Amino acid sequence: MSSTQSLSIGIAGAGLLGRLLAWQLSRAGHRVSVFDVARGPGPVFRSQADDSDVPTAAGFTAAGMLSPLAELDTVEPAVAALGWRSIALWRDIAAALPQRPMFRSEGSLMLAHREDLGAAQRVLERLRTACETQAWQNLSPPEGVQPLELARLRELEPALQGPAHAWLLPGEGQLDAVAMMMALHDDSPGAQWHWSRPVRCVEENGTLHFADGGQAAFDAVIDTRGVGAQASRQGACASASPVFDVRGVRGEVIWLQAPAHGLTRLTRLLHPRHGIYIVPRSPDLLLIGASELETEDRSPASLRSTVELLAAAHSAMPALAEARILRLDVNLRPALPDNNPCTEWRGRCLRINGLFRHGWLLAPALTEQAMQLTGWLK
Template identity: 55%
Template sequence: MAKQLRVGIAGAGVLGRLLAWRLSRAGHAVTVFDPASGPQAPATGMLGVPSSACAAGFTAAGMLSPLAELDNAGPEIAVLGWRSLALWREVAGQLKSEGANEPLFQQEGSLLLARGSDLGAAHRVLNRLKVDPALTQHMPAPQALDRAHLCALEPALAPDLNAWLLPGEAQVMPRAMLTALCTHAPGVWWCWGERVERVDAGVLHLAGEGPVQFDLVIDARGLGAKPDLPLRGVRGEVVWLHAPGVRLQRPVRLLHPRHRVYIVPRPGDLFVVGASEIESEDRSPVSLRSAVELMAAAHSVLPELAEARIVHMEANLRPALPDNAPQAIHAPGLLRINGLFRHGWLLAPALVEDALQSLDLEPAHV
């Protein structure tokens, strides 16, 4: 049995909440500090909210697509992501057993789509799966779909697309999951409206209040960890659509000349349309060009979206290190996890599990 510790966590995004949930279940006394006003995402209007007002995890679509990420990521990301799929399924099951009543996790596979002009990019992803033993050992093979099979699987999709089913891929419902991780974390003390200015071993320095000491501190602030880490913000933009009667059972990703465009169905006839990566730290609302390109791509894939209504648009920044790879730094009394880039939801459970094991703080299985 690991020693019971007083743990202070800076940041209540995906990593911070998941760490708090797991550590509290292991019996540790956990306090979390975050500048947000509360555990839920702020209400959004048509233009959304400034990215500084909520964690990037609230804006994300929540796709768990380790295979599709091979378009622009190494096999180590895919393997970690595949581990996280099983971990998120366990977390969602435990939260449901503890009273969470909203959908948190769905695993129906996903679809990789390409127009004829973009077949080269699709084959590049698929070929990596065939030649890398680390991937073939862990992941099921994609299944090419002819027009009849695509129509049977997802009748609303444009029939002229090249399509592959990526079995086992999934999605989490970000807003519901982030809220549930707070609601069902027994004994965690959530300190909202508290910004951590600096993190040292065993000490969190709070803005306007000074230092607070713990046995272990964890820095999960994302971009808030600048300048301690050489981070940059990578902009992501999403459009939320309401389309009653339009049916899509699983997330789809279109290999597009300019963007990695995805469409993710959500409960309540909602669809999240987004692009995964824009190299900019601009926090302003979604631009006209991005909105037009995203919605045009979505309409070309799912023609029935023509009469969808725009609910709102959001832009947010994800933290990335120079090599775009996540990093966990351990020292006595200190753990830093950062640089998840666009893979926050995809990688968080596996990174948390590895970090807790390395510190001999692995809680009981969820």
């Protein structure tokens, strides 16, 4: 297929990847149709009364962290390298959207209490080792992790009064995940959005099969259903790829109202049992979360996990004592057996899945690679 001709492209899944691809392809002049199980473009949080039967995109639940250096603790350097590329791409995307959703890249912080210094040093050593690999060095990334004196930490972030040790990770950043999801949807000229239309199967011949028994043919199709791609295995899809043995990994995020909290940077607390993060979404809103739980359970957050998350966040930021809990959100992130993302282009079908807990970090770089692979953008 020539990149100079206008194609009809069907996208299964209106999550982060689906919206980003719809935005790019529709702007390039392609005729894009997007199909999703959701009732509409906005989020449905798990704390809402009508959320029991229809899942919402994992991109809405995420904190929007852009932390490739920190992720070297658990991912391969080549995967984290995609994150550095994505930060540059997100900067351009945010600037191109009329709504100008929040995007920042002033760096992030790692913190540790005095008693947790040993565990923190083991994490820092893993980061240092990963930064010495050739895959990472080829990037010419910003400087590595920088120790911060407590006086300097207080200058940068006066609200962080609890920890005894701190490190700065230059170049890392964050964005407003909900605002970005909505902006990508609203600024996709000509894209057709089909809600409450779940896709059961995506065929290599360019056909989408729907749960209601219908089907539609396109010049090309894209499968970005995430955990929803499990439906292809359950539903006798002749060309379901064995590469995408996707599972759901639970993530929990707590939304806190904390007027004039003062925090400006994404902050991680290096804890022996949990990877706790505190993300300032606005001057009055913070998101608190942890890494992942190996379960496909979508039930509400437990008392234990909620108490542990909030206690750890409060220990780093004492002013949170008077914060108000707005929402306890739960969702499933799509992961493959090796926890790495995978892109496959076969016949007239493009599949991207397995972004795990790195969706916002990796999505722009993966879509850029996919467009180069297919030749759909000039």
